[in-house]
Each structure stands twice: as structure tokens, then as C-alpha cells.
């Protein structure tokens with residue numbers, strides 16, 4: 001049976017990719033941010049996963065408002081980086097963990113989830129940036145990916161509890177998957193930010209720090225918060241943090257917080273990561 | 280609050296539309312089929328609904344295999360008949376019950392369903408044919424529509440129980456909708472048929488008759504059947520019948536079977552309808 | 559996944575294999591593509607990257623073979639709209655039966 | 669739906685109103701559309717059926733007004749890629765603040 005080797009929570013801010021593309025990683029604005037990811041990158045290199053499950057939201061790149069899926073799951077052979085308006089980035093294609101994807105889809109529907117099943121779809125910075133932060137810039141990615149899209153763009157977004165419940169199915173799907181693959185789960189998004197409306201530029205450092213400190217043990221608090229409370233505490237786009245709950249739910253009740261990093265602002269966003277292992 | 284005035288279960292076989300277009304409705308092959316719908320049409324005229332909720336599946340017209348939604352809900356202002364390869368049919372556009380649609384979507388997500396929310400989408404014979412069977416060929420449809428798409432094309436299709444559960448949310452959404460609209464719920468698809476594989480042409484008249492007789496009172500039996508049992512009993516495309524469960528679940532436990540009609544084969548399909556009222 | 563005889567709903571491998579053929583067929587929902595298909599079938603199928611086996615199946619209107627190659631009937635039907643073919647003939651081909659026999663034995667007609 | 673000040677996530681009416689503008693912006697993900705936009709903005713916006721108010725907001729790069737008209741920032745950002753505009757300037761426009769003040773007060777910079 002496949003094995004969950006750990007869970008990662010991380011920001012996926014597009015400016016991170018732009019900073020890398022423009023060679024700004026060592027500038028004073030960005031160096032402290034990237035330095036904080038070095039232990040996470042090392043952890044990933046040591047753990048040698050075969051598959052990365054990446055939970056993220058599309059940002060008006062692969063989905064338009066004509067058809068918004070609450071949850072989508074990729075079952076494609078390959079995912080190309082999408083052109084977000086700036087031309088395609090120089091990032092390798094992502095190979096899909098097709099068999100695990102279909103197995104997960106079967107389990108989801110069996111357990112009364114209603115995914116959009118995607119055979120042909122590109123991936124935006126929501127998936128690209130976390131991969132770059134933890135795997136660098138290889139010729140080819142050392143893992144296959146299983147992408148899970150969560151709608152955080154158009155109300156109604158799913159409830160925190162629903163994200164949690166999907167994480168439970170994800171865990172069971174991985175652990176019932178015939179094979180010996182090592183799987184890392186990456187919950188992405190956040191931390192606090194709001195990009196639109198008169199509240200734009202809202203960052204909540206206190207809430208971000210509490211989140212990074214609490215997601216390992218104090219998850220019940222975050223699972224029980226309402227969507228409105230997420231928006232209030234983390235900003236309308238910071239509500240992306242609900243996607244970390246999918247990762248957290250797929251881990252044991254007891255986990256070890258291996259690494260933790262916070263930096264604000266990255267562009268207009270509180271940014272950072274945690275690395276968790278099952279205790 | 281809006282009011283459910285009744286529930287209808289009906290076939291949506293494309294040949295029915297073709298027969299109407301070609302003026303074959305009075306031929307020996309088709310007359311018995313259409314005659315059986317006269318009481319249903321009269322019932323609809325008498326009940327004067329304002330909104331029709333139509334539960335159906337797309338048949339590779341509005342969705343391709345690139346992205347298959349388990350459940351999709353329309354929130355559009357207008358739905359055009361889709362070109363299924365034969366050119367567009369002479370059928371009026373369908374006006375959307377937009378406010379009820381969004382209210383339903385909010386309720387679905389709140390209650391842990393994961394719909395694909397569609398603002399721009401065409402509708403195929405799965406919606407067109409039931410509307411024609413019960414409303415004839417008016418200049419403009421006398422009702423607005425709320426379309427609900429259920430995947431019955433690509434495995435995994437949703438479980439019968441999941442369809443049932445969606446019907447419960449539908450009922451609550453209608454009954455909590457501010458307004459005095461009269462709503463009819465149309466569960467469509469089936470009856471027994473299989474179009475592909477060596478078992479093509481499979482029709483199960485006994486099972487069809489039992490379904491039409493049993494859906495009013497014996498619904499627990501059908502709700503508890505597995506997807507595989509549906510395929511076995513009604514054929515792979517006959518498994519579309521799970522969509523009638525959404526309608527049945529939205530009605531009272533006790534209902535009155537007002538009308539019932541069966542005819543086989545219509546093209547390669549067991550075909551017919553029921554009209555139910557809350558008892 | 560199932561013991562129900564040759565029911566392509568469960569044939570995931572076939573469906574993955576037949577993706578390009580189904581996508582080509584799906585495109586026939588657009589009139590311009592139907593015209594292109596009619597004008598030069600081989601070129602149209604090439605432009606969709608179909609294999610020789612798939613091309614032959616489509617060009618000979620071998621409904622049984624198209625489904626065997628992973629074609630899904632709901633897409634394949636758009637090919638049948640090009641030079642109209644009754645559903646029951648497609649059904650008979652799937653069943654591997656003579657049309658009259660199919661109507662009689664499976665559909666209880668005649 | 670919420671008491672959180674001006675948080676467009678909850679503004680469904682705005683989102684319905686702004687659909688055409690968002691769709692136009694979405695189309696800028698395709699290089700050919702970016703070229704068409706650059707070649708003749710007014711014609712491009714007309715071809716997407718934008719109202720005069722929407723056209724003016726887009727052509728003057730009035731980020732605040734675009735969002736007020738129902739624009740969703742994730743689509744609007746593709747307009748900002750045409751003649752690159754930093755995110756923080758768009759943020760400041762939303763907040764109705766001078767850019768330096770925005771960096772200082774909202775983002776804690778400088």
C-alpha cells in the first residue's frame with residue numbers, strides 16, 4: 001500500500017514565481033523569504049517522495065466563471081503550466097499520478113463527494129510555486145503529481161469541514177492504493193491577504209503566526225471556523241487557507257512540526273510554510 | 280416560500296425529439312408512446328408551475344470527457360438547445376430560474392455537496408425532450424428552468440443514495456426560497472436500455488414495469504440498490520434512472536401516483552413516465 | 559470491476575485509449591468541423607491524431623470496432639449523424655447481430 | 669451576506685454584472701488576444717460587448733472602478749500584464765490610498 005511520508009502547508013503567491021524568473025531571489029526583499037524554505041527543501045530531498053498530492057485553487061487561469069467546480073481532481077497524464085497572461089513560464093511539465101488519481105476519484109464518489117474529473121487541464125501558480133519552493137528547478141520533476149483544485153474564487157466556497165472530510169478520503173485512498181509509492185501531501189494557499197475591495201492590503205500577522213503554530217495540534221479550532229470567519233481573519237483571498245485542512249486531515253491526529261517559516265509581506269501576502277510528519 | 284406542486288419521472292430518449300421534428304408522432308410506431316403522455320401534459324397544464332427543476336444527464340454534448348462533473352447546476356439566465364451533430368433543433372430557448380438556482384447552490388455547498396456551478400452552458404435532449412413531452416411546443420416555455428446535470432456517462436457515476444440525498448437538499452432549498460413560485464420537479468432518464476457493448480439492445484420490461492409501479496412507495500428498494508445492480512437490471516445507459524431518485528427524495532414519504540405510462544421499445548429504450556403528488 | 563458482459567461503462571483503460579477518437583467525434587458538434595470531416599475524412603482524422611486502426615474504424619463506419627477501440631457511443635453518435643444511420647443498426651453492430659434479428663430478439667419487434 | 673467591508677467575494681450581483689468584462693479579461697490568457705487588445709483596445713472591448721463605463725474603466729486602467737463594476741481581480745490581473753503594473757499599485761487603488769501610504773500602512777513596509 002502507498003505511504004504518506006508527510007504533509008506540507010505552504011503559500012503559493014504568484015510573485016514568488018516572478019521573483020524566481022527575474023532572478024530576484026537574493027534581493028533584500030526576497031532573500032529572507034526564500035532562506036526560510038531551505039530546511040523544507042532539504043526535508044523533501046531527504047524524504048524522496050514519488051508522488052505529490054497538491055491541493056490548490058485556480059486563479060482564473062484553468063477555469064473561468066462560466067463553470068466553477070467546487071472540487072476538481074486531475075487524472076491527466078501530463079499537466080502543462082498555464083499562460084497566466086505573461087506568457088508561459090520556463091517550468092517543466094508535470095507528470096500525473098494517473099492510477100492514484102483515478103483510485104482517489106473512485107473513493108471520493110463512493111464516499112459521496114462530487115468531483116469534477118479532469119483529463120485535460122493546465123495548472124497555474126497555485127501548483128507551480130509550491131513545487132518550485134520544495135523541489136527547486138530540476139530538468140524534470142522528481143515526483144508525479146495528483147492535483148486537487150478547490151474553489152476559493154466564487155462564493156459559495158466549500159466549508160472548512162468539507163475540506164477536512166476530503167482529507168480523510170484522501171488518506172484512505174492513498175493507504176488503500178496498491179503499490180509502494182511514497183506520497184507527500186501539499187496543502188497550499190494563503191496566508192492572510194486580500195487583493196480586492198477597500199480592505200485590499202489586509203494582512204494579519206498575528207493570525208498567520210497563530211495558524212502556523214496551531215495547524216499541527218490546534219486543528220479543531222480551524223476546522224470549526226466558518227467561511228466568514230476565515231475571510232474576516234485572513235482576508236477574502238487568505239481564506240485559501242481552508243485548503244491546508246485537506247492536508248492536515250490526511251495526517252495523524254498527532255503530528256510533529258518539523259519546520260516552520262513565516263515572512264510578511266511577500267508582495268501583498270503573509271507567506272510561509274510548515275512541514276509535518278505523522279507522530 | 281416556494282412550493283413543490285408535484286414530481287414527474289420521465290424518459291428523455293433523443294428519438295422522441297427526432298420523431299416530433301420529422302412529424303412521426305402519429306405513426307403506428309410512435310402514437311402509443313405519445314398518447315400515453317396526454318394525461319401528464321394535461322396535469323401539467325392544470326397545475327400551472329412557474330419553475331421546472333429538470334434533473335438529467337448530458338450525453339457528450341455540453342460536457343466532453345476532458346472535464347466530467349459528478350453534479351452540475353445551472354445558474355444561467357438562458358440555456359440554448361445544443362447542436363448534437365444534427366444542427367440546432369427548432370426548440371425555444373429556456374429561461375433560467377436564476378435566483379432559485381443560486382439559492383440551491385448555496386444550500387448544496389452548505390450541506391456538503393460539491394457542484395460544478397454553470398453560468399454559461401447549453402442543454403441537450405436530456406432536458407429538451409422532457410419539456411416537450413409535458414409542455415408541448417409553445418412559442419415560449421411557460422416555466423423557467425433549474426437544470427441539474429448528473430454524470431451517468433463515465434464511471435464513477437454517483438451512487439443512488441447520493442442522488443437521494445441531493446433530492447433532500449433540493450426540497451429544503453425550494454421550501455426555504457423566498458417567493459411564491461410553484462415548482463415541478465422532473466427526474467429524467469431511462470428506462471432500461473444499453474447502447475454499447477455486446478449487450479446492446481438490452482431491455483428489461485419486467486424491471487421497468489416494477490420501477491414505474493414501485494417508485495412511489497417502494498423507493499427504499501431502489502435507493503439501496505448499488506450502481507452495479509442498476510446497470511445489471513436496467514442496462515448501462517438505463518442506470519440513468521438513478522436521477523429519478525433526486526425527484527422522489529424531494530417529495531413526501533407518502534405520494535399519490537396520479538399517472539403512469541409505459542411503452543417499449545422507443546428506439547432502443549424502455550420508455551415512460553409517472554406523475555406524483557405529495558399525499 | 560464488474561461481471562456484466564462487455565459493458566464499456568466500466569472499461570476505464572478503453573476510455574483512456576479512445577480519448578482522441580472521442581474528442582474528434584465531439585468536435586463534430588460544430589458545423590464547420592462537420593464540413594471539414596465531409597470534405598476530407600482522412601485529413602480530418604489525421605489532424606486529430608487518430609491511429610491507423612482508429613481511422614479505418616471511423617472511415618468504414620465500423621461501430622463495433624470504434625467502441626472496441628475505446629469510443630464512447632455518445633460521441634460516436636455524432637459520426638452517425640454525418641450520413642444518418644439508425645440507432646438500431648449501431649446497436650445491432652455492437653451486439654454482432656443481423657439487424658432484423660436484433661430488432662426481433664433484443665427489442666421484441668416484427 | 670456579510671458585514672466585512674467591501675469584500676467582493678460576496679458580491680454576487682456584481683459578479684453577474686461584471687461577467688462580460690471578466691470574460692474579456694480571461695481571453696487575454698491567449699497570446700493572439702493580447703495582440704488584438706494591444707492593437708486596438710476599443711475594438712477589442714467592443715467585440716466582447718463591454719458597456720461604455722466598462723470600456724472607460726479598462727482603457728484608463730482604473731482598477732478600482734473595474735472591480736466596482738463587477739470585475740474579479742484574478743481576471744483583471746491579465747489586463748495588468750499588458751503594460752505591467754505592480755500588484756501593490758492595484759491594491760492601493762482598491763484601498764483608495766496613495767501607493768507609499770498603502771505600502772506603509774497596510775503592508776508595514778518602508
Ligand SMILES: [Fe+3]
Nearest residue numbers: 126189190240
Ligand atoms: Fe492563491
Ligand SMILES: [Fe+3]
Nearest residue numbers: 405468469519
Ligand atoms: Fe439519456
